Amino acid sequence: MLIGVPKEIKNHEYRIGLTPAGARELVGHGHQVIVQRDGGAQIGLTNEMYEKAGAQIVDTAEEIFRRADMIIKVKEPQPVECAMLREGQILYTYLHLAPDPEQTKALVASGATCIAYETVTDRKGGLPLLAPMSEVAGRMSIQAGAHALEKAQGGSGVLLGGVPGVKPAEVLVIGGGVVGINAARMAMGMNAHVTILDRSLDRLKYLDELYGDRLTTIYSTRDAIEERLPDTDLVIGAVLIPGAAAPKLVSRENLKLMRPGSVLVDVAIDQGGCFETSKATTHQNPTYEVDGIIHYCVANMPGGVARTSTFALTNATLPFAVQLANKGVQAMLDDPHLLEGLNVHRGKVTYAAVARDLGYDYRPAADALRG
Numbered sequence: 212m213l214i215g216v217p218k219e220i221k222n223h224e225y226r227i228g229l230t231p232a233g234a235r236e237l238v239g240h241g242h243q244v245i246v247q248r249d250g251g252a253q254i255g256l257t258n259e260m261y262e263k264a265g266a267q268i269v270d271t272a273e274e275i276f277r278r279a280d281m282i283i284k285v286k287e288p289q290p291v292e293c294a295m296l297r298e299g300q301i302l303y304t305y306l307h308l309a310p311d312p313e314q315t316k317a318l319v320a321s322g323a324t325c326i327a328y329e330t331v332t333d334r335k336g337g338l339p340l341l342a343p344m345s346e347v348a349g350r351m352s353i354q355a356g357a358h359a360l361e362k363a364q365g366g367s368g369v370l371l372g373g374v375p376g377v378k379p380a381e382v383l384v385i386g387g388g389v390v391g392i393n394a395a396r397m398a399m400g401m402n403a404h405v406t407i408l409d410r411s412l413d414r415l416k417y418l419d420e421l422y423g424d425r426l427t428t429i430y431s432t433r434d435a436i437e438e439r440l441p442d443t444d445l446v447i448g449a450v451l452i453p454g455a456a457a458p459k460l461v462s463r464e465n466l467k468l469m470r471p472g473s474v475l476v477d478v479a480i481d482q483g484g485c486f487e488t489s490k491a492t493t494h495q496n497p498t499y500e501v502d503g504i505i506h507y508c509v510a511n512m513p514g515g516v517a518r519t520s521t522f523a524l525t526n527a528t529l530p531f532a533v534q535l536a537n538k539g540v541q542a543m544l545d546d547p548h549l550l551e552g553l554n555v556h557r558g559k560v561t562y563a564a565v566a567r568d569l570g571y572d573y574r575p576a577a578d579a580l581r582g
């Protein structure tokens with residue numbers, strides 16, 4: 212198979228979908244790899260490294276999209292990329308379709324086979340291709356929040372850990388999954404006081420067993436959230452209902468409960484955000500203010516630490532990339548966990564939550580693949 216890796220074009224996105232080591236693996240399995248010139252240059256992955264791994268460097272994204280049987284990316288295709296996809300081509304990347312009707316329409320129109328990293332599953336019920344970036348974003352959410360709390364950033368001027376004689380900040384993490392636990396760990400490490408909310412009692416039990424009285428665990432309800440907002444300095448939005456648009460858990464009205472200069476970091480923004488007042492921002496302009504509350508809603512947070520993130524992401528995506536390259540769409544029929552990643556195939560929406568949220572007819576993935 213001919214595998215193409217374009218340079219990412221989203222704002223300040225320096226990750227790349229395949230490392231030189233990954234290219235070498237695919238070439239070793241008898242495949243051809245083409246990589247866009249300087250696609251990894253910003254994170255020290257040079258054209259020469261890819262060439263040494265057996266890949267060919269090409270100059271333009273147009274050539275990659277025209278020639279490749281499978282495109283490997285990081286972020287959802289931007290409109291100019293969607294326009295270059297074609298019937299029968301495989302797209303393997305993050306998609307986050309439920310809150311993105313424009314992209315969904317474009318992928319349906321392309322006829323391509325579109326596999327979303329974020330809905331591939333594993334045997335334990337986890338999301339193995341989302342998890343590495345959730346680890347990164349969870350950890351980053353605390354440093355982003357701590358920075359936004361500084362006065363010069365519009366924040367309330369609170370230091371997360373306090374100092375001897377002055378109490379630490381209160382951090383509220385809504386959603387105790389991969390983002391949530393990583394955020395909580397970082398915040399506890401900085402000596403903040405941390406409360407974590409989840410709807411899964413099993414998850415709350417696990418967190419309680421792990422961290423004991425260093426972490427307060429509370430069952431997530433609207434009441435529980437509203438009760439805590441007046442005393443919270445930093446809220447991390449970390450909920451997920453796989454594939455679906457995020458539930459709105461903090462309303463605009465709720466912002467009045469908070470102290471001016473308090474901060475909301477909505478990590479769930481890539482699924483539409485879990486605060487009513489969230490709208491996606493970029494690394495260039497990461498924050499904005501609503502009713503005195505600072506919002507940080509960067510939809511590609513891991514792009515900010517692109518070198519760490521590229522290695523973490525491709526460690527997880529490469530084994531499936533090899534399967535797809537070896538077997539084509541049959542790889543999904545052979546592996547139910549990879550099959551869960553199929554969101555759009557030859558003009559049909561094949562992921563139930565996306566079809567429901569955006570009003571498309573749902574076609575089960577295996578049926579669509581078998582034609």
Ligand SMILES: NC(=O)C1=CN([C@@H]2O[C@H](COP(=O)(O)OP(=O)(O)OC[C@H]3O[C@@H](n4cnc5c(N)ncnc54)[C@H](O)[C@@H]3O)[C@@H](O)[C@H]2O)C=CC1
Binds near residue numbers: 431450
């Ligand atoms: N902005 C960015 O750059 C990035 C965003 N993300 C996003 O972060 C979000 C969280 O991802 P993960 O932690 O990997 O998901 P996860 O599935 O590991 O955890 C989500 C948790 O939310 C809980 N939950 C669901 N509804 C809830 C509610 N009403 N109240 C409290 N908890 C609730 C679930 O029980 C689960 O424990 C996703 O939307 C993901 O796409 C992930 C990486 C990067």
Ligand SMILES: CC(=O)C(=O)O
Binds near residue numbers: 345510511513
């Ligand atoms: C998960 C995601 O959206 C990202 O890593 O950018």
Ligand SMILES: [Mg+2]
Binds near residue numbers: 287481
């Ligand atoms: Mg998006």
